[in-house]
Amino acid sequence: MDRVIRCIADNVVSPLGTTSRSNYDSVKAGRSGLERYESMGNITTPFVLSRVDRKVIDGLCAELGISGNYTFFEKFLLCSSVQAVRDSGIDASSDRVLFIVSTTKGNVSLLGQPEEGIAQERVLLAKAAREVTWFFGNPNSPIVVCNACISGVCAQIEAMRALCTGRYDYAVVIGADEQSPFIISGFLSFKAISDEPCRPFDKDRKGLNLGECAATVVLEASDVKDSGWELVCGAIRNDANHISGPSRTGEGSYLCLMEVRKECRRQELAFVNVHGTATAYNDEMESIALYRAGLIDVPVTGLKGYYGHTMGAAGIMESILSMYAVRDNTVLATRGYREQGTTYPVSVSSETRECKGSEFIKLLSGFGGSNAALLYRFVE
Amino acid sequence: MEEMILKLKQEIIEVLNLEDIKPEDIDNDAPLFGEGLGLDSIDALELIVLMEKNYGIKLQDPAKGKEIFKSINVMADYIQKNRTR
Amino acid sequence: MEMKGLDYVVLNQGNAQLTELYRAHIGDWPKFFKMDTLSKAGFVASELLLKKIGERRCEGDEFIQNRAIVLFGSTASLCADRNYQETIQDKDNYYPSPALFVYTLPNIVTGEIAIRNHWRGETSFYVLEEPDAAQMAFHLACAFQDSVTESILAGWVDSRMNDDFQVFMTIIRKEDAADTERLAGQLQLIINDLNK
Numbered sequence: 001m002d003r004v005i006r007c008i009a010d011n012v013v014s015p016l017g018t019t020s021r022s023n024y025d026s027v028k029a030g031r032s033g034l035e036r037y038e039s040m041g042n043i044t045t046p047f048v049l050s051r052v053d054r055k056v057i058d059g060l061c062a063e064l065g066i067s068g069n070y071t072f073f074e075k076f077l078l079c080s081s082v083q084a085v086r087d088s089g090i091d092a093s094s095d096r097v098l099f100i101v102s103t104t105k106g107n108v109s110l111l112g113q114p115e116e117g118i119a120q121e122r123v124l125l126a127k128a129a130r131e132v133t134w135f136f137g138n139p140n141s142p143i144v145v146c147n148a149c150i151s152g153v154c155a156q157i158e159a160m161r162a163l164c165t166g167r168y169d170y171a172v173v174i175g176a177d178e179q180s181p182f183i184i185s186g187f188l189s190f191k192a193i194s195d196e197p198c199r200p201f202d203k204d205r206k207g208l209n210l211g212e213c214a215a216t217v218v219l220e221a222s223d224v225k226d227s228g229w230e231l232v233c234g235a236i237r238n239d240a241n242h243i244s245g246p247s248r249t250g251e252g253s254y255l256c257l258m259e260v261r262k263e264c265r266r267q268e269l270a271f272v273n274v275h276g277t278a279t280a281y282n283d284e285m286e287s288i289a290l291y292r293a294g295l296i297d298v299p300v301t302g303l304k305g306y307y308g309h310t311m312g313a314a315g316i317m318e319s320i321l322s323m324y325a326v327r328d329n330t331v332l333a334t335r336g337y338r339e340q341g342t343t344y345p346v347s348v349s350s351e352t353r354e355c356k357g358s359e360f361i362k363l364l365s366g367f368g369g370s371n372a373a374l375l376y377r378f379v380e
Numbered sequence: 381m382e383e384m385i386l387k388l389k390q391e392i393i394e395v396l397n398l399e400d401i402k403p404e405d406i407d408n409d410a411p412l413f414g415e416g417l418g419l420d421s422i423d424a425l426e427l428i429v430l431m432e433k434n435y436g437i438k439l440q441d442p443a444k445g446k447e448i449f450k451s452i453n454v455m456a457d458y459i460q461k462n463r464t465r
Numbered sequence: 466m467e468m469k470g471l472d473y474v475v476l477n478q479g480n481a482q483l484t485e486l487y488r489a490h491i492g493d494w495p496k497f498f499k500m501d502t503l504s505k506a507g508f509v510a511s512e513l514l515l516k517k518i519g520e521r522r523c524e525g526d527e528f529i530q531n532r533a534i535v536l537f538g539s540t541a542s543l544c545a546d547r548n549y550q551e552t553i554q555d556k557d558n559y560y561p562s563p564a565l566f567v568y569t570l571p572n573i574v575t576g577e578i579a580i581r582n583h584w585r586g587e588t589s590f591y592v593l594e595e596p597d598a599a600q601m602a603f604h605l606a607c608a609f610q611d612s613v614t615e616s617i618l619a620g621w622v623d624s625r626m627n628d629d630f631q632v633f634m635t636i637i638r639k640e641d642a643a644d645t646e647r648l649a650g651q652l653q654l655i656i657n658d659l660n661k
Contacts, residue, residue: 042559111550126539126594144592146541147572154589162608185553186566190425191442236534236587238579243423244567255585368576370588399498425563433560
């Protein structure tokens with residue numbers, strides 16, 4: 001397969017900005033979207049969340065010409081993808097363009113709170129995704145990747161494969177999740193949420209924060225050598241251990257890392273952008289997987305201290321920010337980290353560091369024993 | 381106490397869907413976790429919900445559950461002392 | 466060259482059928498009773514399929530250990546979502562259940578099957594509008610681009626209500642996916658059976 005898969009446009013909409021650039025600048029400046037909430041709906045336990053201002057999204061929709069009866073989740077998907085598609089210059093109405101949506105819960109809030117003018121069937125993920133392809137006039141049936149927290153990496157891997165077959169020229173990969181009481185109460189019942197800003201890889205980490213983000217990459221299949229970000233390879237592996245607890249040996253993440261290492265030029269590897277949810281088990285598991293994969297000395301960075309866990313968007317937004325960081329020769333600071341808190345000491349820092357190299361690995365893991373990793377490379 | 385222990389066992393069997401286990405199969409002093417019933421971390425979290433829902437006991441720290449869910453006797457004793465309903 | 470059709474299992478007769486099949490043919494996996502309908506249906510169908518093709522569970526066989534699980538559905542975890550929503554809907558009866566919440570992710574069924582069989586290959590769940598044989602065949606063929614994937618446990622699994630589900634499971638080998646159109650044709654035959 002000589003086709004090269006290149007990222008030609010990207011966008012991130014979050015509390016920290018409505019473009020990838022503004023998000024990167026905010027993170028580099030140390031800003032975080034995390035805020036403490038004392039309650040929400042029937043939830044009375046305090047928690048920390050990174051939440052998008054609904055007015056900002058409505059304003060953005062008006063600016064981008066997104067008008068229609070859409071849920072917040074659908075608006076979120078649209079205001080990120082419309083910007084990315086516009087920047088890419090592609091004709092998204094062509095049948096040579098594939099749309100892939102990455103989400104864990106989509107319009108699930110409709111179950112608790114039906115909305116006037118919104119058909120209840122939009123709670124079905126493919127129906128919500130159809131709203132997006134309709135908006136762009138794209139004739140292909142949309143596909144939704146729903147692999148828990150690893151969905152955003154899986155969606156990019158699926159896009160890469162679909163493009164490699166030659167059937168499509170472009171893939172628009174969009175990830176988003178709305179943080180409704182549904183998801184928050186669930187993670188609270190798992191005692192996985194911290195009521196303080198999260199502390200990835202720190203010895204005092206108390207759990208994760210949830211967050212809202214929508215992110216898009218537009219990928220292109222090309223036979224021509226050109227400068228830009230290439231999606232080199234990716235892998236998805238299962239721990240085959242437990243449906244919610246991470247593997248004690250980091251099995252799936254280890255297997256994913258070993259797979260992407262095959263294509264990785266070690267001296268070019270700038271950093272590994274980890275999942276780093278700041279739960280006791282996840283970060284420990286990742287440190288074991290990195291150690292086993294011989295990557296313990298590579299700089300490690302995690303973004304949950306700025307965004308929280310953005311579920312369906314995480315794999316995409318965190319890949320985009322990593323691209324900006326590599327181009328800026330920077331390992332972004334892992335906000336919230338202070339002191340080593342894993343068995344194997346990963347190279348993580350609360351400070352922004354300088355780095356060399358043109359490649360990075362994005363690693364994720366999630367419920368269902370699922371793990372995924374991908375490798376991006378910048379070609380001059 | 382005997383009656384309460386039987387009721388507790390029935391509640392546990394129900395919420396944890398221990399389909400093929402009867403109350404008399406659960407030894408009052410045997411560890412609830414580890415071998416035997418084959419319970420896992422999600423079951424432990426569900427027992428925390430059971431304590432709150434049925435007995436009004438709020439357990440914020442899941443690590444504390446480890447102590448309380450040592451055995452049926454320990455759990456029943458804790459409930460007896462801390463129940464609010 | 467004549468190629469035989471795919472081996473497959475179809476189930477769509479409600480929860481009583483699942484429990485009956487579990488007791489008659491499986492019986493040694495009490496976690497079955499903790500699963501939601503989607504996982505129960507996927508689990509039982511996968512077990513029956515492996516029995517049907519006479520595959521033995523063996524740890525250490527790399528070829529089988531690397532098997533991928535790629536499932537499709539249209540309702541995803543909607544049924545589990547509704548069950549969980551009930552535990553948080555009412556302010557005076559607000560007891561969010563972790564055991565129900567964990568099943569509000571449709572890929573859990575892929576994890577349940579991977580755990581049972583010690584398969585450490587790829588696991589994926591894709592949501593489509595309907596069981597579209599061509600779309601499924603395309604994405605299954607794509608999955609073989611992974612360097613270790615030689616066979617896939619593939620299927621459609623859907624559950625609208627606790628007692629209302631449809632599932633088929635089949636095993637696809639790399640050679641079955643070489644001709645995507647042919648694979649789509651074979652999947653269509655199974656889908657026809659699913660809707661009976």
